[in-house]
Structure formats: C-alpha cells, structure tokens
Amino acid sequence: MTFSDDRPTMIEFKDVHKYYGDYHALRGINGSIRAGEFFSLLGPSGCGKTTLLRTIAGFEDISSGVIMIDGKDMVGVAANVRPTNMVFQSYAIFPHMTVEENVGFGLRKDPRSKEDKARAVAEALEMVGLKGFGKRAAHALSGGQRQRVALARALILKPKVLLLDEPLSALDKKMREHMQVELIKLQRQVGITFILVTHDQEEALVMSDRIAVMFEGEIAQLADPETLYRRPATRKVADFIGTMNFIPAEILSESGDAVEVEAKGLGRVALDIAQAPAKTGETPVVGLRPETLTLLYDDQKAPERETDGVIDEVIYFGDMTYYDVYLGGTDVEVRLSMRNVPGRPVLDVGTKVRVAWSPSALVLFR
Amino acid sequence: MKRAPILRGFTLFYLLFLYSPILLLPIFAFNESKVMAFPLQGFTLTWFVEMASDQNLRNAAKNSLIIALSVATLSTVLGIFAARASVRYRFPGKAPLMSMIMLPLVLPEMIVAMALLVVLLSLNIPLSLFTVILGQVLICTPFAVAILTSAFQSLDRSLEEAALDLGETPWSTFRLIILPLVMPGIMASFLICFTISFDEFIIANFLGSGQPILSVYIFGQFRFPAKVPSMLALGTVLVCFSIILLGFAEYMRRRGIAKAGGKDSGGFL
Secondary structure, three states: OOOOOOOOEEEEEEEEEEEEOOEEEEEEEEEEEEOOOEEEEEOOOOOOHHHHHHHHHOOOOOOEEEEEEOOEEOOOOOHHHOOEEEEOOOOOOOOOOEHHHHHOHHHOOOOOOHHHHHHHHHHHHHHOOOOOOOOOEHHHOOHHHHHHHHHHHHHOOOOOEEEEEOOOOOOOHHHHHHHHHHHHHHHHHHOOEEEEEEOOHHHHHHHOOEEEEEEOOEEEEEEOHHHHHHOOOOHHHHHHOOOOEEEEEEEEEEEOOEEEEEEOOOEEEEEEHHHOOOOOOOOOEEEEOHHHOEEEOOOOOOOOEEEEEEEEEEEEOOOEEEEEEEEOOOOOEEEEEEEOOOOOOOOOOOOEEEEEEOHHHOEEEO | OOOOHHHHHHHHHHHHHHHHHHHHHHHHHOEOOOOOOOOOOOEOOHHHHHHHHOHHHHHHHHHHHHHHHHHHHHHHHHHHHHHHHHHHOOOOOHHHHHHHHHHHHOOOHHHHHHHHHHHHHHOOOOOOHHHHHHHHHHHHHHHHHHHHHHHHHOOOHHHHHHHHHOOOOHHHHHHHHHHHHHHHHHHHHHHHHHHHHHOOOHHHHHHOOOOOOHHHHHHHHOOOHHHHHHHHHHHHHHHHHHHHHHHHHHHHHHHHHHHHOOOOOOOOO
16 A cells, blocks of 8 residues: 555546446546556446446447546547557457467567567466466366466557456456455556456455445545545445444534534544545434454453443354444444454353444544 | 157157158169169169269259359358347347348248249349349348357357457457357358258249259159159269268367367257
C-alpha cells in the first residue's frame, strides 16, 4: 500500500454512459487510473464492471462520454490498434495452435527477424513460468497453464494496459491464491498498468493498489483497499466488502467536525466527521467490523469502551472463532471474531460476556 | 450390459433389410448371366468393361460431377455466410429470414422443381446444367446452413476478440482463427451437399432439358433389360465411391476434433 499519488494518469473516464437498447449499463463513469497501477473493478455480477473493461479494450462502443488512454481519446479507435491487451475469462487460447504459436500470435506483423521473435516468445514463456512448454499443443494444457499462456500472449506485446477479465475465477482455491501472488509479482516486474475485473472482494483487496466498487452501472467508491475496508462510503459498499455489523443509531447532534450518536446497545458515542461519509438519506446506522470487537476474559479491562452481552451463536473456524453476541440486553446482535490463541477457551452459547470496542472503529451511515 | 435377445434380433433384421439389397449389386455385377437370378453363373468383368465403354454414361457421369461439385461449393459458401450471420449478428427480420432459408428442407422437392421450371421458362432462360445447379443449390443450402451453424456455434466468441485484441483485422481474424476452427464443419457440409446433389433426381429431370445426368440416365437405362448388368456394375462403383468418401469425411472430422482438443462424440463411423 505504498502507492505514490504522483504517477501520471493512464486512463481517464469522463461521464461514460453505455446503453444496450433501453438498458442503461454504465451510468456516468468518472475517474482515472494511474500508470503502473494495479487497479480493480469490483462488484456483483451485472454491475457493469466487465462492460467497462470491454469499453477500454474497444470491444464495446460507449454511448456518450470520453475514454482517454495515455492522453488519447479512444472514441472510434478499433480494438486491434489500442495500446491494451486482454486476458479473457475463458483464456481464449487458440486450440489449433501450439503454445509457442499462441504466445507469438501478436508478433505476426512485427518486423523483427524470426530468431528475435522466437527469443521474445521464449522470454515471455519463461516470465510466466512455462519455460520449455513452447512445443506443446494448446489444448493439452491445464487451467493454470492456459492462464499463463494467455498472460504471456498479452504481455509479449508490451501493452500500456493489461486488462484481466475475472482471470482466476476458473481456478480452484489453492491455485487461485497462488496465482494472485504470481500476478502481483508479475505486475511489479513489468510495471504495466493492470486492470482486473473481479466479483471476489478478497481477491481485489489482496491484489490491488486501488479499487473501484461498482453497483448498477455506477462507481460507488474508488479508493485504496484499506480506505475501502475501514471507511466505506456507503452501507452497500460496507456490506459488499468483508463483514460489517450494522447497529441502529440516532443522531443526537452534528456540528462541524463532530457527530454525536446514540447507538442501540452501545450507548452515546462521539464520532469524528471523517467517520461519517456523505449523507445518502438512509436510516442512520453505525457499522463495526467483527475484528474491532473483542471479548474480555476474566478481569481484563477494556482500553476504551465496553458493553455487556450474551453469546447467541458460536462458529468455530480453527484459527478463529466467530461469536454472535446480543449487546447490552437489546435485540441488537453483532458478530465478532477472536483468534484462538492458547489459554483462550472457546466459550459456550449463553455465556454472559463483556465486549470491548473502540469509537474510532465506527463508521456512521445516514 | 443386459442381454435383450428380441432387441438384438430386431436390430440384426433391420440392418439386413437395409443393406442386403445393396450387397446384391456387386454380387450380380460380377455374374456372367444377363438375368438377375440365383444360382450365379460364374465370374466376369464384362459388365464393368461395357459400363466403362458407354460414351453416354461417361458424359452423364461427367455432368453429374460438374453439377455436384458446383452445388457443394456454392451451397457451402452460401451456408458459411448464412450460418455466420445467424450465429454472430443480430439484425431485424433475422428469425423469418432464417426460416425461409431452411424452408426447402421440408418443402416437397416436386413443388420446388415445378415452380422453378415455370419461372425459368417464362423468363426464357434455356434449361441447362446451370439451371440444375441453381435448383439443387436451393435444396442443399439448408443442409449446409444446419451443419455450419452448429460449427460456428461451438466457437468461443472470445477467440475472435482475442485475435482482434492482438492486432489482427476482422478479415485476418476470420482467416487465421475462425476458418481453421470451422473447417471440419465446412468439409462435412461440402460432402453432404455433394452426395445429395449427386443422387438427386427430380430437379435433374425437370430442369436438365434432357442433358445426360447420372441419376436420370440410370433410371432411363433400366427400361432395357440388356443394360441392367452394366448399371449394376455402375452401382457397385458408386457404392465403393461412397464408402471412400464417407471414410475420408470421418477422418477429416476426427482430425479436426483432435486438433481442437475437443471430445469425440457421435460421428459416422
């Protein structure tokens, strides 16, 4: 997360709209992606993230607005001359060619000599860890290998932007986690702007420098992963990224840089204005991540605030235990997570507990 | 597997009923007697020699080949356009247009032949091999479209987009990616159209204006008992020809599937 803000802009969206007949797929996209950034478009299916990616690649026209890539307006520029390359969800490996032919496909019109091209192909294969696979038939590869071929094929052209359309969704969990790390390393190595489309919030948090969360054709929030997680802009974003407890609250006073609320089960809390994103007209609630709540054992003291509770449900995960706890004799239930360290027993349903929390971890949605 | 003697017997009977008449062709083609009757009277190649020296027959065979090759080529090319358009693009009136292309499949051939004859005559277009080709293309195109549509449908759209993305034009994408991958479908369409055209009778008879065409010629020769044995020899040659053709088609199909890494399901042989 040490991404510097002073890098030049690579892609810029200005009020981009896309209609499919009556369907309004992109509803005024604004924002910019910086050069060398690992950027993710995150959202549920049908939110427009893939459509947005395809407008960058040039597979979809936009109905109105402007998309600039490296300072050039892309309206009317065909996909085959844009400085972008794509890794497709299905990988789109040409089945009638060898691995080598696939990777070298984009070099067909390259004026370099045959030997130079062969060297470039070999280098690209080595970069993705497929050294010596060149002569294999493309259809004889495993899912992970296909993905690497697709990566090598796209990167060999040294594009300004690499577009990745849910590239990991077809892999099993272990392989996916492995490839996440590989992709991050690869991106740092080549320094190309990566734009990843994903519906997996964990994947986006792990891999990205910045993330645009999209709902219904709009960007709900564009921020770095930590901001997105700790300071979600809306309740919907908070709900989509990780787990968050929502507690009904009443706004008592609001003045300049402070908001005072009465949260059910927690009591009166004074919040900094930074903890209260712009109003959206929702019923006020405060949000708390499970890991910001802690069970107090024996005579432990809460560093800041504490609240009584009763355990309603225990979910054991091995390294962690999730507890659902009713707060302070109310019907407000929160989920909290505790690491299972030695000497800390897993508690039973019905146990009366004390819950420690910190006002600075709260986010107010209103 | 369970044993089912009745089903097994039925299958055997069915196959026998289907193929034994065809097996009679070579048997009598090599028989010395002019009459098709058992017992056989000794081995001879006379009928094949007589067949090969029949100038009219050779003409008819040549005409049939010209027609069948033209029809197979034209129908397959038209089929490629239609199948590609129907799989890949959306345009107004697509559904009725496609059904109209497929309609000759269920339309009695008799009606097509009569209608075409009336139109051609009223337009003062002389009947020739060309008019036969025209009529047969109408009949064969639906088969080509049906075969090629399924070939185009099994093509992943993102393969095309990947080629575009890697700098190819739409035309070179078609040539380098789409065409090689639908080639087995194109071969299948060509061979089926060729076969349909080769033994087509009604249109050849109506629109051929007495030009010797194999199917019409064979039918005509059966009026003369003396000609029957050489027709049986011809039939034998055609059966062998069909088997070779089918074997070749199947070989191409399997090679295509293996090349594309697909799983083999179905097929002819």
